Amino acid sequence: MTFTFPPFWQSEFDEHEAVVKATRQALREPFEKLLTAATACVKAGGKILFFGNGGSAGDAQHLATELTVRYKTDRAPIAAIALTTDTSALTAIGNDFGFEYLFSRQVAALGRKGDIAIGISTSGNSKNVINALTEARKMGLVTVGFGGKTGGNMAPLCDILLNVPSATTARIQEMHITLGQMLCGGLELNLGLVQEASKTAKTA
Numbered sequence: 001m002t003f004t005f006p007p008f009w010q011s012e013f014d015e016h017e018a019v020v021k022a023t024r025q026a027l028r029e030p031f032e033k034l035l036t037a038a039t040a041c042v043k044a045g046g047k048i049l050f051f052g053n054g055g056s057a058g059d060a061q062h063l064a065t066e067l068t069v070r071y072k073t074d075r076a077p078i079a080a081i082a083l084t085t086d087t088s089a090l091t092a093i094g095n096d097f098g099f100e101y102l103f104s105r106q107v108a109a110l111g112r113k114g115d116i117a118i119g120i121s122t123s124g125n126s127k128n129v130i131n132a133l134t135e136a137r138k139m140g141l142v143t144v145g146f147g148g149k150t151g152g153n154m155a156p157l158c159d160i161l162l163n164v165p166s167a168t169t170a171r172i173q174e175m176h177i178t179l180g181q182m183l184c185g186g187l188e189l190n191l192g193l194v195q196e197a198s199k200t201a202k203t204a
Contacts, residue, residue, distance in 0.1 A: 019164065019171040023179075026165050031179060034160050037142050038183065039190040041116050047079035049111060049141075051103040051132055052120030055173050056146075057084040059120050063180040071184040075193035078184075081110065083132070103132035113140035121145070122172045124152020124163075133157040146179065148172030 038048060048067065050060035060082040067080035083106045084090070093105045107117060117136035119129040124147040133143045134157060145151070145158035149167050164175040188194045 019166045022165040035186045046115045048116040051083040056120035066184040100127040102128045104135040117141045118144040124154035
């Protein structure tokens with residue numbers, strides 16, 4: 001079968017646009033719940049923990065950095081940690097306890113009641129994410145899932161589930177980073193750390 005570029009280009013954008021539209025329609029309510037919970041958490045002196053594997057690990061690190069450093073403009077830092085970055089902890093936990101405990105061990109050490117634990121998994125079935133959400137729920141953290149497809153085994157463990165309505169991993173990942181960056185922007189505004197640009201429409 002010969003690859004032809006134009007149909008590929010068109011189909012990728014068509015699918016992306018369809019998933020954006022479906023996500024916008026399906027996830028407004030759970031996203032608002034997440035923004036409200038995260039705002040309350042940070043105001044109370046809590047923090048947000050992000051974790052996931054592979055591309056989702058990259059998203060965890062990206063989003064934690066957006067919060068602790070800056071998103072759009074300079075402002076006070078927002079407490080967030082990616083549980084995917086400490087190579088000494090990751091290799092020790094993997095070696096001593098097993099890969100499935102990479103995140104739950106860190107949640108147990110660093111999490112506090114009222115913190116937000118955000119597990120990112122396109123399948124919803126990553127064992128180390130499941131274990132971390134289980135530990136977080138046991139400790140009284142607010143458990144959040146960024147998922148896709150059916151939501152997998154992660155779904156019943158989440159107080160708030162943002163399940164992207166797609167079965168394509170790439171499209172799910174695109175929506176995860178979009179939703180995550182929207183969370184960063186929403187938190188900056190909700191916490192009063194930045195001022196929203198005026199959206200007053202000019203009248204004729």
